[in-house]
Amino acid sequence: MKAFNNDPKLKADLLRIVKEHRVNDQIIQGSYVKWCGSTFHGCAIGCTLNSYVLAQGLSFDSLSTNSPYHDYAKFGIPEDVARAEERIFESLDMNHANRFPEQFIEAIKTGVDLSNCLTNYDLMYPDIDDDPEGARDLFLKTLKAVK
Numbered sequence: 040m041k042a043f044n045n046d047p048k049l050k051a052d053l054l055r056i057v058k059e060h061r062v063n064d065q066i067i068q069g070s071y072v073k074w075c076g077s078t079f080h081g082c083a084i085g086c087t088l089n090s091y092v093l094a095q096g097l098s099f100d101s102l103s104t105n106s107p108y109h110d111y112a113k114f115g116i117p118e119d120v121a122r123a124e125e126r127i128f129e130s131l132d133m134n135h136a137n138r139f140p141e142q143f144i145e146a147i148k149t150g151v152d153l154s155n156c157l158t159n160y161d162l163m164y165p166d167i168d169d170d171p172e173g174a175r176d177l178f179l180k181t182l183k184a185v186k
Contacts, residue, residue, distance in 0.1 A: 042115045045150040049094060049114060056090035057140045066137050068129055071107060072099070083128035083140045084108065084121060120153050120182075127178055130171035139175065146182040156185045 043050040060066050065080045067073060072085040079089050079099075084107045091114055092099050102110045111121040128139050147153065167174040 040112065040115050040117060040152060040154060041150045042147045042153055043149045044115050047149045050144065050147075050149050052094035053087065053090045053114070054141060054144045056093050057086055057144060060086045060090070061137055061141065066140065068133060068136055082125065083136070083143065084111075084125045086140050087111075087124075087144070115153075116147070117153050119157055123157060123178060126167055127171065127175050130167045131175060132171075135172060135175065142175075142179055143182070146179045148183075148185065151185045153182070153185055156181055 043053070060079075060081070065078070066082070066086050067080045068082060070080075070085075071082055072089075073080040079085075081089055088102055088107055088110055089099060091097075091110075092101060106118070108118045108121040108125070111118060124139075124143050128136050131139060
């Protein structure tokens, strides 16, 4: 599995659309997806997946209804990494959470294999709620270090 399917354009498209979500105040906490008329709002997972379907010219309905984390594999991100992203996102205050989906995408190098990158991360941060910013910083550092 290669991050962003080893496609720099896919990463750039995801990052551009995720930034648009932030600028348009479409990033929310506490709910995977919320539609306000035809306007999308979503958490870190929902926002990133919506960015993926828009970048690929798909519809949001084309995603799995069982596990949004599983859908990250469509662009080369393992489920455990997606779960960690969401867990940290939901623990941050909104001032920090709002930019976190961008930071997540920016931290990952195109084409790397993230399959085992979190092996020691969970041991270092068993309770993210005690230090969400520290957990975020370590998570991003861990992702950036993968070669």
